[in-house]
Amino acid sequence: xxxxxxxxxxxxxxxxxxxxxxxxxxxxxxxxxxxxxxxxxxxxxxxxxxxxxxxxxxxxxxxxxxxxxxxxxxxxxxxxxxxxxxxxxxxxxxxxxxxxxxxxxxxxxxxxxxxxxxxxxxxxxxxxxxxxxxxxxxxxxxxxxxxxxxxxxxxxxxxxxxxxxxxxxxxxxxxxxxxxxxxxxxxxxxxxxxxxxxxxxxxxxxxxxxxxxxxxxxxxxxxxxxxxxxxxxxxxxxxxxxxxxxxxxxxxxxxxxxxxxxxxxxxxxxxxxxxxxxxxxxxxxxxxxxxxxxxxxxxxxxxxxxxxxxxxxxxxxxxxxxxxxxxxxxxxxxxxxxxxxxxxxxxxxxxxxxxxxxxxxxxxxxxxxxxxxxxxxxxxxxxxxxxxxxx
Amino acid sequence: xxxxxxxxxxxxxxxxxxxxxxxxxxxxxxxxxxxxxxxxxxxxxxxxxxxxxxxxxxxxxxxxxxxxxxxxxxxxxxxxxxxxxxxxxxxxxxxxxxxxxxxxxxxxxxxxxxxxxxxxxxxxxxxxxxxxxxxxxxxxxxxxxxxxxxxxxxxxxxxxxxxxxxxxxxxxxxxxxxxxxxxxxxxxxxxxxxxxxxxxxxxxxxxxxxxxxxxxxxxxxxxxxxxxxxxxxxxxxxxxxxxxxxxxxxxxxxxxxxxxxxxxxxxxxxxxxxxxxxxxxxxxxxxxxxxxxxxxxxxxxxxxxxxxxxxxxxxxxxxxxxxxxxxxxxxxxxxxxxxxxxxxxxxxxxxxxxxxxxxxxxxxxxxxxxxxxxxxxxxxxxxxxxxxxxx
Numbered sequence: 001x002x003x004x005x006x007x008x009x010x011x012x013x014x015x016x017x018x019x020x021x022x023x024x025x026x027x028x029x030x031x032x033x034x035x036x037x038x039x040x041x042x043x044x045x046x047x048x049x050x051x052x053x054x055x056x057x058x059x060x061x062x063x064x065x066x067x068x069x070x071x072x073x074x075x076x077x078x079x080x081x082x083x084x085x086x087x088x089x090x091x092x093x094x095x096x097x098x099x100x101x102x103x104x105x106x107x108x109x110x111x112x113x114x115x116x117x118x119x120x121x122x123x124x125x126x127x128x129x130x131x132x133x134x135x136x137x138x139x140x141x142x143x144x145x146x147x148x149x150x151x152x153x154x155x156x157x158x159x160x161x162x163x164x165x166x167x168x169x170x171x172x173x174x175x176x177x178x179x180x181x182x183x184x185x186x187x188x189x190x191x192x193x194x195x196x197x198x199x200x201x202x203x204x205x206x207x208x209x210x211x212x213x214x215x216x217x218x219x220x221x222x223x224x225x226x227x228x229x230x231x232x233x234x235x236x237x238x239x240x241x242x243x244x245x246x247x248x249x250x251x252x253x254x255x256x257x258x259x260x261x262x263x264x265x266x267x268x269x270x271x272x273x274x275x276x277x278x279x280x281x282x283x284x285x286x287x288x289x290x291x292x293x294x295x296x297x298x299x300x301x302x303x304x305x306x307x308x309x310x311x312x313x314x315x316x317x318x319x320x321x322x323x324x325x326x327x328x329x330x331x332x333x334x335x336x337x338x339x340x341x342x343x344x345x346x347x348x349x350x351x352x353x354x355x356x357x358x359x360x361x362x363x364x365x366x367x368x369x370x371x372x373x374x375x376x377x378x379x380x381x382x383x384x385x386x387x388x389x390x391x
Numbered sequence: 392x393x394x395x396x397x398x399x400x401x402x403x404x405x406x407x408x409x410x411x412x413x414x415x416x417x418x419x420x421x422x423x424x425x426x427x428x429x430x431x432x433x434x435x436x437x438x439x440x441x442x443x444x445x446x447x448x449x450x451x452x453x454x455x456x457x458x459x460x461x462x463x464x465x466x467x468x469x470x471x472x473x474x475x476x477x478x479x480x481x482x483x484x485x486x487x488x489x490x491x492x493x494x495x496x497x498x499x500x501x502x503x504x505x506x507x508x509x510x511x512x513x514x515x516x517x518x519x520x521x522x523x524x525x526x527x528x529x530x531x532x533x534x535x536x537x538x539x540x541x542x543x544x545x546x547x548x549x550x551x552x553x554x555x556x557x558x559x560x561x562x563x564x565x566x567x568x569x570x571x572x573x574x575x576x577x578x579x580x581x582x583x584x585x586x587x588x589x590x591x592x593x594x595x596x597x598x599x600x601x602x603x604x605x606x607x608x609x610x611x612x613x614x615x616x617x618x619x620x621x622x623x624x625x626x627x628x629x630x631x632x633x634x635x636x637x638x639x640x641x642x643x644x645x646x647x648x649x650x651x652x653x654x655x656x657x658x659x660x661x662x663x664x665x666x667x668x669x670x671x672x673x674x675x676x677x678x679x680x681x682x683x684x685x686x687x688x689x690x691x692x693x694x695x696x697x698x699x700x701x702x703x704x705x706x707x708x709x710x711x712x713x714x715x716x717x718x719x720x721x722x723x724x725x726x727x728x729x730x731x732x733x734x735x736x737x738x739x740x741x742x743x744x745x746x747x748x749x750x751x752x753x754x755x756x757x758x759x760x761x762x763x764x765x766x767x768x769x770x771x772x773x774x775x776x777x778x779x780x781x782x
Contacts, residue, residue, distance in 0.1 A: 009501055051442040051443070063628070065623075099653050101652070102653045109525055237456045237658075240489075240653060253400055260518075261489075262490050263518070265631065267629030
């Protein structure tokens with residue numbers, strides 16, 4: 001059959017991370033590999049109540065086909081929550097999507113012709129690389145520094161004729177890095193100057209457990225951009241409910257692409273989530289998550305400082321779910337991964353996050369889904385592996 | 392912004408049907424336009440119980456990320472239900488999708504290069520035309536006769552180098568036509584002979600209320616094909632849960648495309664639906680639906696014979712949700728639509744279902760979502776419109 005497949009399928013492969021998750025899921029492995037929120041914090045009882053109220057009060061309309069744009073009440077809540085963060089967003093400019101992953105797919109459908117230049121952060125978010133790859137763009141990478149992208153590289157990429165810049169300015173996956181206020185403004189100014197579409201992915205923005213909240217890059221852009229959000233990290237990922245905010249011309253095209261993709265996002269899932277949001281204090285719930293993740297991130301850094309050799313450098317994220325480790329040049333985290341699995345501890349090697357094949361000596365650690373006991377034991381095991389590995 | 396959009400966006404538009412649904416949803420219009428299952432038959436109370444059991448027994452894992460392939464228990468149930476219909480399907484060859492619409496999107500991603508020839512029925516399913524169009528194939532149409540496609544046209548299309556043939560052999564949307572046993576075997580033989588991928592969409596196959604069940608075309612194909620199914624018409628569409636069955640090489644590519652599209656289908660929706668299927672007799676429920684739809688289809692045909700001019704021809708489907716009307720040549724159902732809306736009755740004009748722009752004199756009527764009272768009044772109103780329209 002292989003001669004039948006479209007050309008685009010030659011360039012993409014199964015997500016390395018999702019394959020790793022299969023290796024690490026069903027065993028005694030302490031895994032820092034996944035990007036899983038901590039399930040202990042899922043509001044299970046509240047969802048039970050919400051779903052009962054949906055089926056008993058709303059009944060059959062929660063089970064019927066619904067509009068592509070998404071539940072009007074849910075979009076109103078998303079709008080109200082942006083308002084609390086200082087951003088004015090008309091509910092009619094919000095399109096509910098099947099997870100924020102779907103935003104990447106429909107953006108690629110709507111904007112990318114083969115060979116179009118897409119600028120991404122290096123390292124960059126794997127899900128975006130996957131989604132965009134199917135539309136055969138040319139990726140151009142910009143290095144991430146501690147406070148955001150290298151602006152010289154960014155401007156050079158824009159000058160060379162980029163169509164869009166995809167970025168995760170808050171607690172980026174995989175690096176944990178956040179853009180400074182200055183870099184946010186500078187990025188917005190550059191996208192405006194060169195007419196490059198800015199696609200801002202913000203699944204972690206509400207999970208800041210230290211430092212000060214910063215405005216979205218989107219809010220600084222004068223030309224139309226795209227802002228993606230998600231309930232996966234603040235409520236639960238199993239709903240597969242995200243959204244995109246943009247201006248009308250782009251919005252209409254995204255609706256067409258979404259119709260063709262899955263008609264609309266699950267009415268059942270939207271109805272239950274909406275009811276939960278209407279009858280519970282999500283903001284207090286987010287505070288709980290931040291408190292827990294903040295403590296776990298503190299503890300993971302502490303354990304790393306205790307158990308890792310000092311020539312392994314790490315980022316110290318002020319929010320989100322991940323931190324990023326860099327070993328000395330010449331060491332491969334792929335090889336380390338094999339050794340770590342033998343010692344029943346897992347992480348994600350960094351190379352898949354670099355479209356240029358670099359990053360061999362880097363790896364990603366997730367701190368949201370492990371308690372202190374497992375963090376201590378896992379980091380200790382991993383430290384021992386690295387110790388013998390670097391010798 | 393328009394200069395930014397990908398070339399493919401020039402060829403597709405918002406679904407005409409979904410736009411019509413907006414016109415007809417919030418008014419006193421009697422609508423035969425939608426493709427909605429009858430919500431009176433949704434098992435609301437059973438879903439209430441199922442969702443409570445999911446949240447109280449399964450808890451947080453129903454809210455977490457899950458595998459791209461889909462819930463193993465749900466796939467086992469799909470496999471068991473195929474076995475009852477005489478088809479052996481390994482659960483590992485089933486991929487759960489976000490509605491069967493998503494199968495069309497990921498099949499297009501995996502198989503279609505620009506300009507590839509895709510054979511479709513004429514009239515054809517709009518959702519497929521939309522999904523495929525985004526990948527810029529060349530559509531080749533084959534006429535639907537009362538017992539299936541015109542085989543000479545089909546072979547000519549295959550000879551000219553088609554990549555795939557997309558078809559809805561049971562109670563097709565929009566025409567209500569089903570393939571005879573002989574044509575099923577002939578279509579399978581032709582796809583095998585010319586190495587054309589057969590994509591069989593079967594959302595209505597279980598809704599046969601008269602005549603005898605026939606095997607899928609897929610089951611007659613010797614070369615690997617694709618079979619799509621859905622819970623939308625037998626349980627509820629609001630879950631957005633469909634599936635695809637295929638062989639391993641194709642399966643692996645479809646998984647890659649689905650990962651990039653939305654990571655996986657809603658865990659919440661899959662868990663509730665699975666629980667419902669495990670604790671309820673879906674087969675009895677399907678019998679209920681068939682009994683009701685059969686009665687409504689009988690009554691609609693009866694009312695059409697009473698109220699429509701005799702030179703309007705209709706199909707008499709043995710299952711599904713739609714029948715198809717053809718006025719004499721030279722009359723436009725688009726014009727009739729405007730008149731009908733004034734008289735507060737709606738249908739879907741046929742032209743959008745023809746990629747070649749023909750079918751001006753045809754239209755689709757849905758019988759699943761109207762009770763006898765509304766069918767009588769609606770068909771009477773529509774008959775009066777047609778009467779004065781044809782004069």
